[in-house]
Amino acid sequence: MRAAARGRDVLFFQQVLNGLTIGCVYALVALGLTLVYGILRIPNFAHGALYTVGAYAAFALIGRLGANFWLALAGAAAVSAGLAVLSERLVFARLRAAPPLHDMIAAIALLLFFEAGVQAVFGAGFFRIAPLFPQILRFAGLTAPAQRILIVGAAFALMAGLHLFLDRTWTGATIVASAQNRTGAALVGIDADRVSMLTFAISGALAAVAAVLFAPIALLSPAMGELVITKAFVIIILGGMGSVAGAIAGGLVIGFAESFGAFYVSTDFKDIIAFGLLTLILSVRPQGLFGRIAR
Amino acid sequence: MSARPSPFALASFALLASAALFPVLTPNPYYLGVMALAFVGALSALGLNLVAGYAGQLNLAHAGFVAIGAYTVGILTVDHGVPFWIAFALAGVVSAAAGAAVGLVSLRLRGDTFAIFTLCVGFILYLGIEKWDGLTRGVVGLMDIPAPPGIGPVSFATDRGQYYLALGVLAVGVWLMRRITASLVGRSFLAIRNGEALAQALGLNPMRTKLTAFVISTFYAGIAGALYAGQVRFLGPDIARETRTFDALIFAVVGGMGTLLGPVVGAVGMSWAIQALQGLQDYRMVVFGPLLVLCIMFFPAGIVGALEARFARRRAALAEKRLAEAAPVPGAAPRGSHA
Incomplete structure (x- = not known):
């Protein structure tokens, strides 16, 4: 019991670290x-x-x-x-x-x-x-x-x-x-x-x-830049175009969403998560999360 | 105006006649194949040009809609035994329906956000096709798509048949596009491109106008995809990639964005340029990238746009001359003739 919980914690930590890493990369690009x-x-x-x-x-x-x-x-x-x-x-x-x-x-x-x-x-x-x-x-x-x-x-x-x-x-x-x-x-x-x-x-x-x-x-x-750049676009739309804090926060959000999505949902569809998230958010809020899009 | 045929009609007739004679001049099946694929590219670029060139909305998911059309034909004919021509017609409908759904969401966004959003939609479509093995066979691809069956005595099984089929569909596509762009609806697309706020102030509904352009454009994409499926008879997820969208965009820009024959001229011209640069293969963008940059910087109207402008200038000069001959008012400034 304790060992299983312990294993879960370790895996969880791994996902946090993975999300943080990839999130930092996205944030720098964004x-x-x-x-x-x-x-x-x-x-x-x-x-x-x-x-x-x-x-x-x-x-x-x-x-x-x-x-x-x-x-x-x-x-x-x-x-x-x-x-x-x-x-x-x-x-x-x-x-x-x-x-x-x-x-x-x-x-x-x-x-x-x-x-x-x-x-x-x-x-x-x-x-x-x-x-x-x-x-x-x-x-x-x-x-x-x-x-x-x-x-x-x-x-x-x-x-x-x-x-x-x-x-x-x-x-x-x-x-x-x-x-x-x-x-x-x-x-x-x-x-x-x-x-x-x-x-x-x-x-x-x-x-x-x-x-x-x-x-x-x-x-x-x-082609290594293709997916990264497209996700960076997603990030700056979500975080507000031109916003530095938004780019950093958005990068980390997408990074975590991907690492946990890959782990708990499916690795196959990991790359769709960011785009799905954007599609979903813009469908509900065309002005973006922080309302700076529809100027 | 006189009953003389318009320059557009003359140009299209000349292009169509030379295209119809092409197989007689060169029976080389390889060249016919290149041309037939160029016509498919032209049809796709024609659609992209409507939404980007006329309505000013850069849809970067265009290849995704071409792929939807192609896969509609592929899946229906191979897996469900639907007759080719029914699948062919459905391809346009399915693409347009997908276009309506995507357009409803995406067209509420401003121009640059719209471009990014559609880029993401394109990725979703590509990844969806690649990963959904059960429906699309994923990376393995969809094989053995039947060739378009003949209609009456006309057969499309040969290279020549495929060539004339693509040419025929393209000709109908150009004619329809001419009807659309010359209509009030077509004018409203331009009004949106030139200034959405002004167009709205004049009573246009921007959303409905843009959506109309988008749906028509995706219908063209779907039909182009259906033609592609019948021609190549193998489909892989790569046809949905954004590079395919960029190809169509290059065709439209080089030929002339926002002109009717531009995408056709661009597609045929660039297809031959690609053939000429075949040694470069995957590196062709080393040449075409800078070409596209130079084109957009110094030659943004494209080939057809430049010709049109030249023709319009000449006609204006002629009209002015005729006016001056008809009513020689001494000392009258030439600018009076503009009114």
């Missing part, structure tokens, strides 16, 4: 997406490709140049940030006057381009990045892979850092101001182009960090 939404006013479909590119960049840095994990993480963040800034400069900045439909199509085109580019360079096969900490931590009868603890710790550190940056620094304030009102921000002397580039760079770096941290658990494939 954070970048929600920041960029403040600039673009459209969902940046190419964001998922930045996630994929980041993971592959780290893989190449480790495998071909022998970089260590942290160096690869920084390199991947730089590569994705660079690509994000390039796509902002070359494409989105020039489409500012175009109808939103055109931005969305351009974003989709970039997504297809980056994905195909990754596949052209690395092939369609699956790859794996070795975990930084392959150990299993044991504490009070509970076990946890160290890599998952690393993901959660790093993600929360990044979120806290981002929050401080947006909240406490002038540069961060310019980002928030531009998201609230681009024209107004320009009127008080904020360089809109600089803010756009900075925001894209941060979003790309966040996506790459999420991908590299998660890569030792998941596998690398050219």
Whole structure:
């Protein structure tokens, strides 16, 4: 009896940890997406490709140049940030006057381009990045892979850092101001182009960090970003587009829903949970959970 | 206006005539197959163009509705022995019914949220097809779908038959689309795209208008899927993937969003471009991705849109000239002729 209850507790803890890990990954991706939404006013479909590119960049840095994990993480963040800034400069900045439909199509085109580019360079096969900490931590009868603890710790550190940056620094304030009102921000002397580039760079770096941290658990494939990005969309709709706190909370909610859904319902339909949740919520409340959609 | 045929009628007639002559010029069955699939793509893009190009709602679940149509034919003919043509007609109805259900929920959302929502619907449809083994055979796929049986003396069993079948359905599809877009309903789609608030102020019901566009568009998707099922005769869950939606979107954008013949021109043109780049296969988006970006940045009207604009300019210049010849008022500014 006690042993069974104990086993249940351990399994429960495992699901909590799994949910927390995947939730942190989603939250990091959704954070970048929600920041960029403040600039673009459209969902940046190419964001998922930045996630994929980041993971592959780290893989190449480790495998071909022998970089260590942290160096690869920084390199991947730089590569994705660079690509994000390039796509902002070359494409989105020039489409500012175009109808939103055109931005969305351009974003989709970039997504297809980056994905195909990754596949052209690395092939369609699956790859794996070795975990930084392959150990299993044991504490009070509970076990946890160290890599998952690393993901959660790093993600929360990044979120806290981002929050401080947006909240406490002038540069961060310019980002928030531009998201609230681009024209107004320009009127008080904020360089809109600089803010756009900075925001894209941060979003790309966040996506790459999420991908590299998660890569030792998941596998690398050219389509690895697809599901993650779609779920990040779900998250920013549920959490309110442009809301940083909403992205974090939404990421964790979806992460937990998936890990518990996979465990108690069915692994087969794990990936549908997020979309089903969104469909359900928007069917009942078209304005979203926090009422910011029907503006 | 004079009784001269419209440029649209002339262009469609020229396209239809050359398409009808194509099998005579090249009996190569491979080319016929490429063209027949391009016509299916054109039909699907025609539907997507109605909801995205005319009504301004980017439906990213479009391939899911094509798949619903295709699987309707596949499941009904293979598992239930329903005659092909009945299943064919039902495919459009089932897709449109699914479209009505999805549309009722999703069209209440603003443009960008709508795009994300439909992207999720597309994923649900794809994952549903992949996982529901009992109904769809999952990843194994649905095999041995019968070829469309002949009607009277006309047989569709050969490559040439398939080609003419697809061409015929596409021609009817374009004609119907012409009737729709030229009607008041079609105009109301444009009004919604150009400004929902203004359209509403003028007395249009945005929800009903968008839903009409959505349901018609999914009906086209369903018929395209049914044609696909009869042509390829094997179905896998991959046809519901969002990449298929993106293909249809590329066809529409390159040919011209919001123009009638754009999706057709785009589908046929791009299908041949894909053939030419066959060495690239899965990497073709390395070329088409930037192409699509450049197209939307510098050439947003697409091929047909650009031609239409050019034609309209020329006609305006001609009209102005004629007006000036008819009533030569000395010193009159040319801008007076615009009114």
